[in-house]
């Protein structure tokens with residue numbers, strides 16, 4: 554099915570087998586704020602590298618997997634089958650970075666990241682700037698051979714594990730005053746402080762604190778690309794991450810349908826397996842149908858990226874895949890809770906966990922409303938034939 558090559562199928566099987574070893578730890582993670590014992594984590598970290606599943610999106614010359622977009626989707630689809638973000642150990646560093654990184658940035662940040670010795674986090678969103686990234690208030694002022702950064706960033710995912718942050722700000726002066734620029738800030742650095750670490754719906758070990766950057770000095774060598782180029786990197790990362798969100802939602806839906814079907818076969822009500830009741834059949838059938846549609850769409854969109862189709866069309870197709878797959882997965886989780894009945898409301902049940910965890914897939918990396926806006930704008934500009 555899907556015309557996958559032997560290499561694709563091998564990678565998919567490796568990722569599936571690895572994620573199968575994570576799933577038994579889900580309930581323990583759920584009950585301990587996402588944390589697993591250090592020895593278990595160390596073993597998972599070792600195996601993910603041995604299996605060639607780490608940094609699949611990075612170029613082979615930097616030590617990454619050099620995988621096609623379709624192959625990355627296949628891996629992240631498997632990652633999505635585990636709850637509590639246990640699959641995030643299959644890390645994908647910033648794929649937009651290698652073409653623009655200076656030799657110094659390659660050595661100091663990229664190579665160690667691909668090797669798994671450090672990790673990045675993103676500090677872009679602010680209290681008054683999320684969907685509308687251009688509304689950020691964070692500033693960058695040039696001072697000799699350094700920049701001075703100021704701003705308060707929200708939802709900085711994985712800050713607690715990160716060795717450095719990408720910090721997006723607007724330049725206060727010079728030729729590009731008012732335009733965006735992206736900087737690398739080492740963590741910890743003087744002037745960087747956690748304001749607070751809010752709790753979220755999911756129980757994962759990656760925190761999303763609010764972080765204040767107060768007169769943080771970074772060397773000019775930590776500017777990514779050029780002044781005024783900040784937004785371009787964010788757009789590229791959004792495009793990539795939207796595809797990966799779609800992929801993980803496919804995996805989540807696959808797991809939910811598999812588990813709900815197994816339960817519906819075993820549970821006997823009025824002398825009959827649950828799966829023989831039409832009301833249950835409808836929920837499962839709708840779920841499988843929508844998964845098939847979402848998977849076909851996501852794989853096709855990934856193939857388009859690999860074929861190098863027009864960038865704006867890629868952008869719209871990644872948005873469509875993210876929009877449809879995330880909404881599909883939310884519906885599937887809701888139905889799965891219903892199929893499990895009271896068990897589906899227990900935190901030890903996979904459907905309960907996914908029901909909470911999948912909600913954010915419609916929010917981060919651009920909300921569903923923003924994805925619809927992107928698709929509609931591209932439709933108006935390019936017409937239907939260009940998009941589908």
Ligand SMILES: Cc1cc2nc3c(=O)[nH]c(=O)nc-3n(C[C@H](O)[C@H](O)[C@H](O)COP(=O)(O)OP(=O)(O)OC[C@H]3O[C@@H](n4cnc5c(N)ncnc54)[C@H](O)[C@@H]3O)c2cc1C
Nearest residue numbers: 675676677678682683684708709710916917918919920922
């Ligand atoms: C768990 C989590 C982790 C995150 N991790 C990171 C991270 O690591 N780094 C980072 O920088 N950010 C991160 N974010 C931020 C995330 O990208 C934003 O939350 C998201 O882009 C939405 O922005 P917002 O929260 O400001 O919502 P708003 O922009 O305030 O949106 C509120 C509502 O208005 C709607 N809306 C907004 N604009 C429009 C429009 N033009 N038309 C119609 N409706 C609109 C939205 O769809 C939404 O329903 C994270 C968020 C969460 C929840």
